[in-house]
Amino acid sequence: MEPTSPPEDWKPQPARSGADVRALTLSAEEGFLLSRLDGATAVRHLPALTGLSGAQVGTLLARLVAAGAVQPVAVPAVSRPTPLPAAPRIAPLGGAASSAVPRIAPGVTAVRAAAAVPAPPAGAHAAAAEPPSARDAGSSEAGAEEASAGSASAHDASARDAGAEHASAHDAGAEHASTEDAGTDEAVAEEDEVPDASGTLRRLFEAELHALSADERTARARGAVEPELSALCFDPLPAVVRALLENPRAGLVQARLIARHHVTAVGLEAVGGRPAFAADTGVRRWLARNPHLPVGLLRRLWGMRRLLEQYKLMVDRDIPEQTRRGARELLRTRFASGPAEERVELILRTEGRALASLSGLPVDGRTAALLCGRTYTSVLLLQNLARWSAAPPQLIAHLLRQELVRRQPQLRTQLQRHPNAPAEARRG
Template identity: 50%
Template sequence: MNDWTPKPNLSATLHKLPLTAEEGFVLSRLDGSTSVRHLLALTGLPPERLQAILSRLVAHGAVLPSTPAPRPPPLEARTDAPGEEPAAEEEAPPLEPEEEAPEDATVEVAAGNWRAVFERLLHPLPEDERASRARTAEEPELSAFCFDPVPTVIKSVLENMRVGLGHARLIARHHHNPVGLEALCGRAAFTMDGGVRRWLVRNPQLPSGLFRRLWAGRRLLEQYKVSMDRDVPEGTRRTAREVMRTRFNTAPAEERVELILTTEGRVLTSLMGLAVDGKTAALLCGRTFRSPMLIQNIARWSAAPPALIAHLLKQEAVRRQPQLRMLLQRHPNAPADARRGG
């Protein structure tokens, strides 16, 4: 049962269902890709209690029932001819780093309800009383306290033994005080969560120093995505570009190549003035280039190694497109015979 991945029923009319606050809390944590095993950590609920809530959500029609995985065909069903070797399966391409699914309408509705609880019932209380109550609060008050603008209250929320990833995501998204965000990022388990990181970089109050601490050691491709995300404030995007440039100088050659190839060379405009080492150049020269966009971006990269320019001039895609060949021949690192039109 712990391997089951509950999926919300998108056709259900949620506001007409007789859901309790606890059931609504669990439903808001379902994104269709999180298994029960991970939901235990996300919600902080005991296994038996979580299973009971999920069963009620299925009964209400808010969650789709689990379906068994299809069984593999029996061995005798193979169609290989006698004496033949089994056909080799095509190797699957490497997967991109898994990203968190965006919050769906269910989460948005729940967040609106928690904010309303905070504004109506909790915000009128004195600050010290809110901080005291937040340390021992249960749902739905605990989620509502995540909307408190005072860092002292947020620190109390983080001291609550029931706090989980769902609360951390709410704080990362809705708390707009750098002190509170610093307190949130003091919990390593939270900052490792993709959802928390996604909302942190979109928070306009994320301090640049905090971003540098959290993202300096992350992969180049992840830093690049932050720098290009239009939902991220320009100040954080600028910091992400600076962090990426710094890391590019020390990153493994394989990671540099991954960044250049995955972005089809678009990243190179952000790497002006930076050169690559011999291993990176050798890895690039060991590949076949078919993308005109990638070839064009490398041709406009002033730091492109001479060996890479020579390698690109030999590619079939370049031979077929004179405009690409001309771009490469005009590169300052192009071989002398290529610049002469040889």
């Protein structure tokens, strides 16, 4: 009969040192294979180690085991499962023991209570009809399944609770963020809001107050309360506006209404002449957008503002053209006499766009030094500086040394052709 092939993972080991292997009669192949066995090499690696085929290795190993030269394959002992202890029977409600009541594996009741899963009533009669051993095994399996289900249910419930808690926290955070955003938006909107979106105040003035004489409206403006206080802001007479501003109840709301809707230079001067109102961003914004803004008030309000603020006023499309022209004159005047730091800020923050409105205006050495102390990485800024007719020679030389200009032949050529470019820069 053909010998059975040994397990591939078996690591054959020679007989103990006490055995007399030399007394055995072995063939050359058997002796050769025996010399390669060390107890650490598995059977599947022996063909590659010895050059023999797998079948030859199996046959030779069987002979060596039969001759006592190799220890036989160790058969692992099969451990018999320990039977589960019999669960105590549960007495019926009447107090007497009954064999019809099924046995319940230990711990099942606790798991059901923890998982809040009621016991299935359908299995009671079937369990009673089974023999005791079958009932014990069935109860054990049912207990294990219910314990697993109970653990899974408890885990799922915990996960759901944790997820719900996380979702609640996330929703609360989102709601808090939305509240903060809404509060910020409301604060910004409230700053510029003029309470006349529906035209109610204007209709009140036209329906009830406009029919009064100028003296009566002026007298009522000095002591008016809401809503007449805000409705009188639509009065076209500057005397009424001046009287309204003397009212102790008048505040920024009324000042913004007048700045937006009043039609005379005298009335607008009355609003802009009060420092508390002139310092308000909303009042200045509505005055700038009012087409009746006088040039003198424009100069007083924006003449000493920063260059960047004057530039923003000049490019604002919501401002009348005549006011934008006045802002351009203010910008040029301020640029010629303002601090060097403001000049550099204006050029850099606008990426040189403001230079188109400043043609012909030179800069001092301080401004040139600040511009030469920077590294330039914006192509648009470099292009605008190259078009700037008043760019100082040291700035042109500094720009030609920039890495971005070296990689842009067109920029380098444009700077080399600049009228203020140094002679050595043109040759380079």
